[in-house]
Amino acid sequence: MRFNRFREKIIIVVVIVVSGLLVVGCSMENLDFSQNKEDKITVLGELSPEGKNTLSLYYAAKLLTGELERPIENADVELVDLKSKEKVSYKYTKNGIWEMDWRDNSWVSGRSYQLNIDDGKIQASSVVQMPYALEAHVKSIKKFEDYYSISVLIKNPHPHACYCLVRMLGRAFHIENSVEKVYATNYQSVPVSSQDKFIANNIFNEIRSPYKMLFLDIPADQERLVTFKSYLSLVYNTDFYLWIKSLDKTYYKFRYRSVVQSENVIDGVMNVMPLHSNIDQGVGFFGACRTKEINIDLP
CATH class of the missing domain: 2.60.40 (Immunoglobulin-like)
Known part of the structure; x- marks a missing residue:
């Protein structure tokens, strides 16, 4: 439930994606979903030894066509330890939420992990490094x-x-x-x-x-x-x-900017700070933290 609340707080990410304001990598990219004939995977997720480790997976909305975001219900979703090569899968629950099918949560600080999402047409991925605890x-x-x-x-x-x-x-x-x-x-x-x-x-x-x-x-x-x-x-x-x-610096900036975004949009301000995405072949953010x-x- 912790991640569900996190998603509620930064659901503005979907609005930013639809408006084409989300920054991919370190450079601005024009994400024109209204003209895109293919679906775009949107990811919101957090990896933590102390958390439930859930993902929110959706196909992004399309602004001009009026098509709403749709939950991804069928896909192969896994997390790979890039050192040990050990894999763990996620399973679909409901409303676009995927839960990790593992309760050990023995993630190692300083080690890198890769999230892979394959719906049969799109292969999206993201690599994160587990930060050190305070x-x-x-x-x-x-x-x-x-x-x-x-x-x-x-x-x-x-x-x-x-x-x-x-x-x-x-x-x-x-x-x-x-x-x-x-x-x-x-x-x-x-x-x-x-x-x-x-x-x-x-x-x-x-x-x-x-x-x-x-x-x-x-x-x-x-x-x-x-x-x-x-x-x-x-x-x-x-x-x-x-x-x-x-949190690592990139995820820290994403969380900070998410808060700035949500307050600016509530005020009706349109020239808001852009968000960055760390999803290859998708949009959104997959972060790691120690809590x-x-x-x-x-x-």
């Missing part, structure tokens, strides 16, 4: 009259820069049999605000506060103390979490 723990949680102030220390123990995404989420539950927590299916994003000068949200001032997520980079062998405010009106029967995600989930005990 260390993080909560330093303080302070309750004020109308908000909570939370500080989390994020450490990069690696000899290279890491790119990080921070989100606060809530998950509602109810009690059954007086003792057992039964959780709602989905996590809900909790908006936050931050005055930290090293946060990309504040550096570029392209995303409105409160933020759905915070973006930052952490230099090699350094740490950041991230402090943010959360305005919570109801904390009963809800558990709260922090997701600290480590650390921290339970937040609010006072």
Whole structure:
């Protein structure tokens, strides 16, 4: 369900594809789907040892003909470890969602993996490198009259820069049999605000506060103390979490630009920042990340 929410948040990718604004590779390409007689595979997916590892696969919509996006239901979809050559397949569920047919999730940081999609006519692919995990723990949680102030220390123990995404989420539950927590299916994003000068949200001032997520980079062998405010009106029967995600630079930029896109389109602004695609013979994005989930005990 985590990826389903991710897809909902960046569904604007499909709009950008239809409008021909999506950048392929590092150069602008005119994607004229209205004149394209063949289908174009659209991919949204995330590979993570800590996640469910699902893909959203669609044939892109065509703007001028009015043809809507269609879910891809029949295809050979696999992930290949480019070092060990081990393969794992995905299986179709519903509504364009494919789930990995494997529960081990023993992905190796620093290793490259190739996604292959073959529908019998189109062979699309993407190669990603699994990033390295970050260390993080909560330093303080302070309750004020109308908000909570939370500080989390994020450490990069690696000899290279890491790119990080921070989100606060809530998950509602109810009690059954007086003792057992039964959780709602989905996590809900909790908006936050931050005055930290090293946060990309504040550096570029392209995303409105409160933020759905915070973006930052952490230099090699350094740490950041991230402090943010959360305005919570109801904390009963809800558990709260922090997701600290480590992403490679390309995926980091894609997630950041997706947020900028969604806010600009909501405002009706058309000259928005283009998105990049890393799908060969297709459009969209397949990313890799390491996720650390921290339970937040609010006072």
